[in-house]
Amino acid sequence: MTTTDKRQVPPGLGMVKGLWVTIYTMFRTIFRPAKYLATVNYPKVKETPVPRARGVIALDQEACTVCMLCARNCPDWCIYIEGHKEEQAPSTPGGRVKVRSTLDRFDIDYALCMYCGICVEVCPFDALFWSPEYEYSETHMGEMMHDMDRLQDWMVTVPKDPELEK
Amino acid sequence: MSAFITELFSNFWVSLAGKLLLVALMIPLVGMVIGFAEMKLSAKMQSRVGPYFAGGRWGWAQLIADGVKFFQKEDLIPDEADRPVFKIAPLLVLVSTVALLVVIPFGPGLIFRDLSVGIFYALAISSLSTIGILMAGWSSGNKYSLMGGLRAAGQLIAYELPLVLAVVGAVILAGTMSMTGIVEAQIAAGYPYVILQFLGFGIFMIAALAELSRIPFDMPIAESELVMGYLTEYSGFRFLFFFLAEFANMFSLSAIAVTLFLGGYWLPGIPEDVLAYAGPVILIAKTFVLVFVMIWFRWTFPRFREDQLQSMAWKWLIPLALANILLTGAFKVYL
DSSP states (O other), X not given: OOTTOTXXXXXXXXXXXXXXXXXHHHHHHHHOHHHHOSSOOTTTSOOOOOTTOOOEEEEOGGGOOOOOXXXXXXXXXXXEEEXXXXXXXXXXXXXXXXXXXXXXXXXXXTTTOOOOOHHHHHOTTOOEXXXXXXXXXXXXXXXXXXXXXHHHHGGGGSOOOOOOOO | OHHHHHHHHHSHHHHHHHHHHHHHHHHHHHHHHHHHHHHHHHHHHTTOOOSOSTTSSTTTTHHHHHHHHHHHSOOOOOTTSOHHHHXXXXXXXXXXXXXXXXXXXXXXXXXXXXXXTHHHHHHHHHTHHHHHHHHHHHHTOOHHHHHHHHHHHHHHHHHHHHHHHHHHHHHHHHTOOOHHHHHHHHHHHTSOGGXXXXXXXXXXXXXXXXXXXXXXXXXXXXXXXXXXXXXXXXXXXXXXXXXXXXXXXXXXXHHHHHHHHSOTTOOTTOOHHHHHHHHHHHHHHHHHHHHHHHHHHHTTOOOOOHHHHHHIIIIIIHHHHHHHHHHHHHHHHHO
């Protein structure tokens, strides 16, 4: 530390400053909790999460092509996907048969998920979205496995995309 | 009726049972009040809400719930542990806490036992907890516990000296070692000894903090390096004993500091007959002020490094305490 440092204080003053900070914080939290409390009484008072909070992953079934990229990129293998091919009649007679991948099973085991969001990142068809909902705890571990219908239900909670910059 | 009660309590065994019951009630009560105050105040110091759910309002039942939880837990003793020593250690720590309360005067004549060597007894009995802690660390069969126990031994022995030497100043001024005598000497002098013994009071409080091994002197249980030090292997009600002993010890050491330096149960301007009833309230109020200061320090300062901790005791506190004794002695002789 150089002698020109303006922040240099006499020895011991730093301790007094520290004591002042804690007691000042204590009194202001006691007397004006509405303004200065950093936390809330959770089950009674609920905090609104920021729109882009990583609460739960929602699935848009229509957009999913069963490409398995999310399942393969998941670091802790918590996504289970099964699907089959459906053949559709050719649009013109004698044409080629149309093949469409259909989703049979899409489960995310939230007991394993570590909320890294890689599945959302890699999805090439925008079928997976982050939703800020966080209240889906269960009394049994097995119930943390959300099936595709439950994942679809989360879609209504997904916030709209922000406006593009002009 | 009152004559009957006086008669009843003049019986040695009845009064002994009454006193035992009082102490047995006081330790958990004081421990819970201080523990709860620490939870709430530390929350406020960090802009948090703190416990608020148990018991409805303010979470006042939080520590009762915690206590019940501790009793439900499995009584775990590690295979490697030295079983009898492991079991005795928490009791020994709690016993030293209980025994400290014996010599604290709560009012004129309101004391469990007025020993003529009261303060000497208090300091001697408080070192008993050092042995308990060392036993806990040694018997756990865990290297973290052992390190914690050894650090605790090094720290507690180092800070025992300034604690004792800081007391000597007040004893010289009062001319007696009896706790009641020291308070009465302060009443006779008309001022609390902190005015002359501010150095002694400061050293006593620092050393008391170190004796309690609370932050900033929590090297023996430093979570970031020793898991939980000598407490690592303890769980259930044995851990509860250590926990209670820490908070009750905060109370009793603060009460001793109040008695020695802040006038004990006495406040200037309060007549003798009121003092008989207001005494305990005054003493407990003063004690809780000091307890608040301890909590305040804990949530403000970071932990001392081991070598800083030792050099502070041996290089600063002990010479200062010796100088304080010398000055007090000179003051006493020449005035």
